[in-house]
Amino acid sequence: MKACNVQSCRLLMVLLCLSASPVLAQLPSIRDTVLTGYTRTALTPMYYGLGTDRLGGARMETLDSNVVLNVTGIDSTQKFWRVRLAPSLTAFVPVEQVRVDTLQPYPVGSLTGNWTVYGDTAGQALGPSFDYVAVRLPARLPYRSQQQVNPSRLVVDVFGATPNTNWITQLRSVQAIRNVWFEQIADETFRIYIDLVHEQSWGYSIYYQRNTLVIRVRRPPKTYRLRGLTIAVDAGHGGSNTGAKGNQSGRFEKELTFDVAQRLRALLERAGVRVVMTRTNDTLLGPTARIIAMRQALPDMLVSIHFNSSGNAAIRGVSTYYKHIGYRPLSQTVLQELLKTGATEFGNVGHFNFFFNVPTDYPNVLVEGPFLSNSADEALITNERFRQNMAKAIWKGIRKFVKKAR
Structure with a gap:
């Protein structure tokens, strides 16, 4: 066997540690080892930092597969590689999303x-x-x-x-x-x-x-009207992922989001829209499966429907969410229409880390209906007329967005 130099031997030892310890228990000793890594999938997240809330750190980018990374160590949780992008910029990528290569150096210059x-x-x-x-x-x-x-x-x-x-x-x-x-x-x-x-x-x-x-x-749609567009409608949660639960009614968020999504679908189809549903029944679909399906469908835009909940029962209202500033107009027009249903305002929230706000492939908006954790809001949500009005408000907001884009 040909002798290896010091750097190659050290990298080989790192690889052995990785293969021998799925939970990376042995990695604290190599937190500052320089490695060359490659992204495993076309949906590899890259974060500014590690973050502390339930949505994780702020996402910098979603990288394609086989992108080369200059890995400089591992974070204290042993879940993220630290990646050097430039002399003054560091990012973090999940360990399971990176393939370490001990033979290839990072392409400098x-x-x-x-x-x-x-x-x-x-x-x-x-x-x-x-x-x-x-x-x-x-x-x-x-x-x-x-x-x-x-x-x-x-x-x-x-x-x-x-x-x-x-x-x-x-x-x-x-x-x-x-x-x-x-x-x-x-x-x-x-x-x-x-x-x-x-x-x-x-x-x-x-x-x-x-x-x-x-x-x-x-490119923009050929005509600035709903007829002929393809719009994706995502009914949040599903299957064992029930979402929030009403304190008074005991009804699950997954059931209510599906109801509003079906009502919105009917309104859009009546206007000549081709509607793509992420789920058509009570099915468990993870974020990755939903995003891959939308990459294949390539809709003109996407709306994801949820209902909100909080540990503070006094909080209430409707809200819309976006991540990319170019898609804020869609979230604004939808919120303006939602406020005409009689619901109070929780707000228009930007740079949100929700998985369906992350794609740049099409304009998208997350709609959070009233709070299931608030008794007054829950009374609205469980009223069939309100859910119909909510679907109609989203439809009107989409229609106004398309007209304004002209």
Whole structure:
């Protein structure tokens, strides 16, 4: 057997520790060992920090599979790898989502290549159509993205990269992208700017094709009306995941969300919408299964329906939630209509870490109906007329959002 150098031997020992201890009980001694890791799935979460609430830390990005990571240690809970993105920026990735490689070094000094900006052509896309920004890289480097408004723009940071892009080929087939450019904002942080033609962002996805980073920008609907759109409706909870329970009625949240979702479905279909339901019966579906299903369905937008609950029985009201600033208008218009049902206001909540607010692929909103833990709110919820009015309010809010986006 060929002798290994000190670094390779140390990494081999780390790998043996990992394989011998599923709960990573032996890892405190290697908290500061430098490793090269690769993301396992196309839904790998990357967090700013570890967080303390039930939703976990604030999510920085959802990474594609086989993205290379510069792992510098493990956190005290032994559940998250600490990842160095740039000299002054650290992130955390769940241990079970990373494959450690003892043979490959982290690609230091990666140079960006040339770009191509193009769009789907007539007849190419049967469903939604897109524009694309393809950036050639030497490896599948980590990234993060954000939406900006006024002006409408996408900003993508690629970590571990230095610009060597000397030309950007832009084809006339683009429709949703106005301009693209880049700058090196710091060591190992290469920033991509994508100016959008339309004020309202209709979604984008980031993924790799081999070592080419692709930013896929969704074009607006062909017409700004409900007819012809595909809208996903998510009835929260289901199966053994019952959700909250009414203090007076004893009714489960899963039953009530399904009732409102079915009412909303009927209203949307009557308006000519193709409705995609995440569940059509009392079925247990986890977050990952729901998100994967929506990635395949590619709806024009998504609404997830829940009812709220609190340990403080005095708290009440309806609320809507978003994570990405470009989707706030949808949450605002829906809340405005919900407040016309007679429910009080709990608020419009931003940068929320709910799993269905995380995708950037389509505008989305989490609707939290009144509180099952409040007696007055529970009386509203269990009233069939209120649930019909709630579904109608969501429908009206969606319709107004689409009209305003024009």
